[in-house]
Amino acid sequence: MPGYNEQALKKASEYRESSSQLILGIESSCDETAAAVLRGREVLGTAVHTQIPVHRLYGGVVPEIASRSHTERIGSVVREALDNAGVTLDDISAVAVTYRPGLIGALLVGVSYAKGLAYAKGLPLVGVDHITGHIAANYITYPDLEPPFMCIVASGGHSHIVRVDSYTDFTLIGRTRDDAAGEAFDKVARAMGLPYPGGPELEKLALGGDPGAYPLRTAFNEGESYDFSFSGLKTAVVNILHNAEQKGESVNKADLAASFQRAVTDALAVKSVRAARESGLTTLALAGGVSANTCLRERLQRECDRYGIRFCRPDMKYCTDNAAMVACQGHYEIMARKPDELSLDPNAASFLQAQQ
Ligand code: KG4
Ligand code: ZN
Numbered sequence: 037m038p039g040y041n042e043q044a045l046k047k048a049s050e051y052r053e054s055s056s057q058l059i060l061g062i063e064s065s066c067d068e069t070a071a072a073v074l075r076g077r078e079v080l081g082t083a084v085h086t087q088i089p090v091h092r093l094y095g096g097v098v099p100e101i102a103s104r105s106h107t108e109r110i111g112s113v114v115r116e117a118l119d120n121a122g123v124t125l126d127d128i129s130a131v132a133v134t135y136r137p138g139l140i141g142a143l144l145v146g147v148s149y150a151k152g153l154a155y156a157k158g159l160p161l162v163g164v165d166h167i168t169g170h171i172a173a174n175y176i177t178y179p180d181l182e183p184p185f186m187c188i189v190a191s192g193g194h195s196h197i198v199r200v201d202s203y204t205d206f207t208l209i210g211r212t213r214d215d216a217a218g219e220a221f222d223k224v225a226r227a228m229g230l231p232y233p234g235g236p237e238l239e240k241l242a243l244g245g246d247p248g249a250y251p252l253r254t255a256f257n258e259g260e261s262y263d264f265s266f267s268g269l270k271t272a273v274v275n276i277l278h279n280a281e282q283k284g285e286s287v288n289k290a291d292l293a294a295s296f297q298r299a300v301t302d303a304l305a306v307k308s309v310r311a312a313r314e315s316g317l318t319t320l321a322l323a324g325g326v327s328a329n330t331c332l333r334e335r336l337q338r339e340c341d342r343y344g345i346r347f348c349r350p351d352m353k354y355c356t357d358n359a360a361m362v363a364c365q366g367h368y369e370i371m372a373r374k375p376d377e378l379s380l381d382p383n384a385a386s387f388l389q390a391q392q
Pocket of ligand 1: 217218221324355357
């Protein structure tokens with residue numbers, strides 16, 4: 037009887053030869069337990085269990101609570117994704133799992149579960165970097181999208197400009213020097229008394245505000261570098277709130293939220309479009325949780341239209357953490373390389389960090 041490695045290699049080469057094979061994706065890097073079944077870029081079924089209501093009580097993600105919740109939910113979430121796809125585990129040909137970056141205890145749950153499934157069923161296992169998963173969410177939305185293209189990744193932990201050279205080759209062009217874009221949204225929202233996660237709440241508040249009311253700009257984001265800095269902007273907003281509080285004055289929070297949002301989205305849009313133009317690329321994609329921000333989507337669309345660049349952004353349901361994006365990137369990984377061994381370890385850092 038062949039051992040696991042032999043069986044997994046054989047299944048991986050069968051996977052590459054037939055376009056009808058199904059891949060199961062698993063995501064547990066932060067506060068969403070998610071699973072999805074894909075055939076290539078086609079999503080057959082998904083399931084997500086969000087932990088947001090629990091973490092909201094503490095104003096942010098509590099790592100130990102996240103790990104426990106993933107452990108409790110992962111089995112039922114995988115079953116739900118299979119049911120939604122109308123398939124069983126026997127129909128699955130490969131397993132993809134987020135193995136970096138993220139909360140180590142949370143990653144460990146998904147990675148251990150995926151290893152168990154792969155071993156029990158003799159299936160190839162592929163570890164996916166969460167950032168590349170976010171980028172792959174665009175392939176689901178645009179069936180014709182192919183590398184090379186430039187991508188602006190804005191999430192809770194990252195603000196990266198990444199050149200996508202091929203489905204599995206990435207070059208880091210720019211990054212955040214301090215707070216990530218989503219992190220800045222969350223911290224500013226918190227200072228305004230909004231619940232976690234602050235990004236979507238701040239966007240709602242900004243809807244009724246005047247983005248020109250506060251002259252919030254950062255010199256750094258207007259420089260030549262492709263890197264970002266959002267912590268000065270965050271501090272400026274916090275200072276406006278504190279000064280008003282000390283003087284007993286009221287602040288128009290909608291105006292302040294709208295002004296902050298405009299400063300962040302301007303920086304992300306102008307730098308990423310410049311990076312695309314200066315690299316001679318004609319497509320710019322948006323990825324990561326902040327890609328759900330309508331102001332950012334519209335700002336990028338306008339900036340791209342100005343320079344004749346094609347703009348891609350994921351469908352709303354694939355912007356924040358999900359497993360369809362992990363399965364989609366996993367599909368391209370398995371097409372391009374050998375599957376991972378069962379010794380695959382989770383890692384708190386993205387491989388892109390090594391390029392910094
Ligand atoms: O990608 P994601 O779901 O998790 C990480 O990989 O970090 O991103 C979550 C981040 C949070 O900071 C959240 O506030 C932000 O994305 N976010 C938004 C919006 N929706 C989610 N930020 C601004 N506007 C939104 N609509
Ligand atoms: Zn994410």
